[in-house]
Amino acid sequence: VAPYVSEVAGWLPEDVDATAPVCAAAAGPSGRILLADDNRDMREYLRRLLSGAYAVRAVADGAAALAAIRDDRPDLVIADVVMPRLDGLELVRALRAEPDTRTLPVILLSAQAGEAARVEGIAAGATDYVLKPFHARELLARVTARLEIGRLAREIFERERRLRTSLLDGMADRYYAFDAEWRYTELNAKAEAQLRALGKDPAAMIGKVLWDEFPHSPGERRLRSAMLDRQPTVDEHYHAPLGEWVQNRIEPSAGGGVVVFQRYITEAKRLEHDLRRMATYLADAEALSHTGTWAWNPTTGELFWSAEHFKILGLDAARVTPTYDVGIAAIHPDDRAMLETSFTRAVAHRQPYALSCRVVRPDGEVRHIRTLARPVLGESGDLLEYVGTVIDLTDHVRTEEALRRSREELAHVTRVMSLGALTASIGHDLNQFVVAIVANGTACLHWLAREQPNLDEATAAVRRIMRDAELIGDVVGNVRAFLGKAAQPSTDLDLAAVIREVRELVEPEATRHRVVIEETLAEGLPRARGVRIEVQQVLLNLMTNAIDAMAGITDGPRVVRVRAEPDSRARATAVLVAIEDSGTGFAGVDERRLYDAFYTTKPHGLGMGLSIAHSIVERHGGRLWATPNAVHGVTFQFMLPVEPLP
Amino acid sequence: VSAAEPVVFVVDDSRSVREALMSLLGSVGLRAQAFRTAEEFLSAVTADAPACAVLDVRLPGLSGLDLQQRLLAAGQHIPIVFITAHGTVPISVEAMKGGAVEFLVKPFPQHALLDALERALAARHRQQQQRAETADLRRRYEALTAREREVMAHVVAGLLNKQIAGRLGLSEVTVKVHRARAMRKMSIDSLAELVRAADRLSAEPGRDQARRTWIMPRAGG
Numbered sequence: 001v002a003p004y005v006s007e008v009a010g011w012l013p014e015d016v017d018a019t020a021p022v023c024a025a026a027a028g029p030s031g032r033i034l035l036a037d038d039n040r041d042m043r044e045y046l047r048r049l050l051s052g053a054y055a056v057r058a059v060a061d062g063a064a065a066l067a068a069i070r071d072d073r074p075d076l077v078i079a080d081v082v083m084p085r086l087d088g089l090e091l092v093r094a095l096r097a098e099p100d101t102r103t104l105p106v107i108l109l110s111a112q113a114g115e116a117a118r119v120e121g122i123a124a125g126a127t128d129y130v131l132k133p134f135h136a137r138e139l140l141a142r143v144t145a146r147l148e149i150g151r152l153a154r155e156i157f158e159r160e161r162r163l164r165t166s167l168l169d170g171m172a173d174r175y176y177a178f179d180a181e182w183r184y185t186e187l188n189a190k191a192e193a194q195l196r197a198l199g200k201d202p203a204a205m206i207g208k209v210l211w212d213e214f215p216h217s218p219g220e221r222r223l224r225s226a227m228l229d230r231q232p233t234v235d236e237h238y239h240a241p242l243g244e245w246v247q248n249r250i251e252p253s254a255g256g257g258v259v260v261f262q263r264y265i266t267e268a269k270r271l272e273h274d275l276r277r278m279a280t281y282l283a284d285a286e287a288l289s290h291t292g293t294w295a296w297n298p299t300t301g302e303l304f305w306s307a308e309h310f311k312i313l314g315l316d317a318a319r320v321t322p323t324y325d326v327g328i329a330a331i332h333p334d335d336r337a338m339l340e341t342s343f344t345r346a347v348a349h350r351q352p353y354a355l356s357c358r359v360v361r362p363d364g365e366v367r368h369i370r371t372l373a374r375p376v377l378g379e380s381g382d383l384l385e386y387v388g389t390v391i392d393l394t395d396h397v398r399t400e401e402a403l404r405r406s407r408e409e410l411a412h413v414t415r416v417m418s419l420g421a422l423t424a425s426i427g428h429d430l431n432q433f434v435v436a437i438v439a440n441g442t443a444c445l446h447w448l449a450r451e452q453p454n455l456d457e458a459t460a461a462v463r464r465i466m467r468d469a470e471l472i473g474d475v476v477g478n479v480r481a482f483l484g485k486a487a488q489p490s491t492d493l494d495l496a497a498v499i500r501e502v503r504e505l506v507e508p509e510a511t512r513h514r515v516v517i518e519e520t521l522a523e524g525l526p527r528a529r530g531v532r533i534e535v536q537q538v539l540l541n542l543m544t545n546a547i548d549a550m551a552g553i554t555d556g557p558r559v560v561r562v563r564a565e566p567d568s569r570a571r572a573t574a575v576l577v578a579i580e581d582s583g584t585g586f587a588g589v590d591e592r593r594l595y596d597a598f599y600t601t602k603p604h605g606l607g608m609g610l611s612i613a614h615s616i617v618e619r620h621g622g623r624l625w626a627t628p629n630a631v632h633g634v635t636f637q638f639m640l641p642v643e644p645l646p
Numbered sequence: 647v648s649a650a651e652p653v654v655f656v657v658d659d660s661r662s663v664r665e666a667l668m669s670l671l672g673s674v675g676l677r678a679q680a681f682r683t684a685e686e687f688l689s690a691v692t693a694d695a696p697a698c699a700v701l702d703v704r705l706p707g708l709s710g711l712d713l714q715q716r717l718l719a720a721g722q723h724i725p726i727v728f729i730t731a732h733g734t735v736p737i738s739v740e741a742m743k744g745g746a747v748e749f750l751v752k753p754f755p756q757h758a759l760l761d762a763l764e765r766a767l768a769a770r771h772r773q774q775q776q777r778a779e780t781a782d783l784r785r786r787y788e789a790l791t792a793r794e795r796e797v798m799a800h801v802v803a804g805l806l807n808k809q810i811a812g813r814l815g816l817s818e819v820t821v822k823v824h825r826a827r828a829m830r831k832m833s834i835d836s837l838a839e840l841v842r843a844a845d846r847l848s849a850e851p852g853r854d855q856a857r858r859t860w861i862m863p864r865a866g867g
Contacts, residue, residue, distance in 0.1 A: 427731070428731045428732070431731040431752045431753060432658075432660040432662060432663050432731065432752070433662055434752070434753045435663050435666070435729070435731075435752045435753050435754070436660065436662035436663045436665070436666035437666070438666075438753055438756060439663070439666035439667055439669070439670045439756065439759075440665075440666040440669060440670070442670055442673070442756040443666065443669040443670040443672070443673040444669075444673075445673075446670070446673030446674055447669075447673050450673075454673075457669060457672065457673065460669065461666075461669050464662065464665055464666060464669070467662075468662045468666075471662070511659065511704070511706060512704065514706065514707075516706075
């Protein structure tokens with residue numbers, strides 16, 4: 001041993017001061033070194049050499065070194081190759097076998113030169129191999145370098161570990177890693193929290209076997225098969241104790257184990273369920289209401305149609321891909337231009353739109369639809385898509401049409417009936433003219449047959465015949481016009497003229513019932529907008545009603561007063577017509593039912609008159625009402641809006 | 647056209663009918679006057695006019711039937727021809743009960759109206775003749791003395807001269823003298839004629855006193 005020490009002493013550089021740093025690495029708290037050498041001198045020498053910059057522990061053999069390292073891991077190990085109990089090579093192998101020390105830098109010192117010994121040392125796992133005798137500076141440089149490399153490696157490792165932890169902890173999922181024997185090897189923070197919630201200590205779980213901790217887990221079967229199959233697997237199951245739906249994504253890992261990403265999907269399941277139910281409801285609602293849905297993306301041109309949308313167009317969803325062109329092709333040719341114009345304008349201004357048109361199904365059937373749509377705009381106001389509905393109104397339109405027709409029919413029937421009631425009077429009127437014409441004719445013949453024919457008288461008689469014939473023509477014309485069935489257009493009505501026409505129609509009836517009709521028509525009445533024949537019918541119904549109302553009057557006047565004036569309350573934007581009778585009033589009449597169809601107080605009435613009058617006035621945008629008079633009788637009034645001045 | 651010519655009053659609310667009837671009546675040589683209402687008619691009625699009337703049943707205000715009743719109530723027995731567009735049996739029965747000459751439903755054949763008017767005018771003529779005769783009788787009756795009237799009443803009542811003498815406390819001869827004088831004054835030749843004259847006078851409206859005198863001699867008088 002002594003020659004070694006002298007030898008070593010000779011290597012000790014004169015200028016090396018053990019207390020002085022020899023390199024940059026010695027400047028800071030730079031590391032802890034375990035030194036193993038069975039030679040006491042050598043140990044002391046090295047301790048002296050290194051103690052200036054590092055914390056050095058020294059032991060005398062490999063076994064002691066291993067124990068010391070396990071007890072307190074140093075940053076660097078310097079070991080002699082030749083040592084009792086456990087030599088340097090064996091020490092390195094032992095350290096490399098343990099996970100904690102697998103990367104611990106070890107510098108072997110050996111007097112044995114040569115390639116083979118050096119390779120043997122490196123192969124055993126040594127980080128460096130230094131031949132004795134060595135120069136103090138070289139050893140220090142190597143120690144410093146190894147410590148620095150180790151520090152950097154640890155830093156990198158630590159950084160990587162932190163990154164991995166933060167990644168795993170940042171995941172929404174719980175992360176569990178297991179080795180091939182189902183031992184826990186790694187957990188993220190969420191998994192730890194979960195284990196804590198389940199009454200486990202996360203720190204104690206590593207190394208424990210999953211099935212020991214959680215026997216009869218509902219996910220067990222799929223986990224085991226994933227481990228065997230080495231295939232990524234997704235398993236969803238309901239975990240009754242937690243009351244949660246659980247999803248496990250299982251991936252085989254490199255070491256023969258698996259990693260499990262676990263999340264609760266109860267909310268998602270509920271949403272999915274809700275969504276499916278909503279979709280079902282929506283489909284039902286669409287089918288019941290004949291409403292289809294569509295969405296159109298102007299950027300991609302993508303078009304979505306719901307099942308009902310396909311059905312309304314009579315197209316097969318399995319065969320037809322909805323496109324703008326397919327949609328346009330389904331529109332009735334007469335409506336295409338209108339639809340495209342409206343649609344283009346709406347898109348250009350990013351406005352909602354609504355329009356009605358017809359579609360032609362492939363089998364030729366025409367359906368009436370109404371489409372409503374609105375733009376969906378992004379945050380910056382850019383157009384994302386248009387969503388809209390399509391409603392099949394065909395049945396509705398047909399019902400409306402039928403309703404309109406039956407209303408016209410009813411109006412016609414009631415006109416026939418009201419005229420039927422007047423027939424006796426009209427007949428009387430015509431009869432008078434017939435009597436007059438025959439008498440005039442006879443007189444004319446007599447005047448001519450005289451010895452001295454009286455041509456003046458004869459001519460006068462013929463003139464009267466012609467006049468009466470014209471009057472007959474008027475009566476017939478009135479009746480025919482009134483019975484006219486065809487719907488007439490609205491026109492500007494001179495109500496005074498209309499009132500006079502109807503008065504002529506009811507005058508004989510009034511005379512028959514000894515009723516006097518008085519009219520007060522304001523000068524220059526504004527013109528009301530309306531369908532002449534319908535307004536005539538209103539007046540006819542109200543006037544014949546008024547006449548009928550006085551049938552029972554024996555001791556008082558029988559007067560119908562007809563007034564027409566600008567409606568003062570409405571600032572002359574309406575014309576008010578009042579028909580006032582001096583009849584029996586509302587005695588025994590349910591006023592609330594006055595305008596109901598088929599409500600009548602007359603033994604032979606059908607009860608349609610007021611109901612028809614009411615609906616006609618309402619259709620004209622007016623109002624019809626009745627008020628009892630102060631003394632006797634009732635006044636019916638109606639108001640018709642005046643055509644606004646252009 | 648003299649005042650004696652008969653005038654026909656026409657009432658119809660239709661101007662056409664009024665004018666036509668005026669012309670028709672004119673063409674057959676009848677004077678006519680037309681009215682729109684019954685009220686106008688009544689205000690124009692005089693003792694002599696009209697000779698007859700053509701009335702529409704339905705009129706504003708008073709109806710034709712009302713007018714007929716008013717005239718009867720006033721002792722005006724004007725022959726009436728009704729014309730109507732609404733002929734019902736009850737109305738026609740009422741009209742005929744009131745003494746209407748004819749009830750025509752419009753339209754009617756012209757000759758039916760003219761025939762009816764002819765009958766109405768004839769009736770009127772007869773009426774006027776009778777009225778003239780009655781007036782004559784009345785005048786002569788007024789010329790009788792009280793005793794002569796008394797005797798005549800008993801004669802008309804069917805009593806014999808002797809009975810009359812007994813009743814009046816006269817001799818049979820005196821009764822004969824009064825009777826002959828009364829017959830002469832009345833220009834009556836037979837008892838039958840005298841009875842008819844008494845009938846006619848008693849039928850005169852407003853002559854109740856005479857009627858009683860003639861028909862029911864005062865008992866015991």
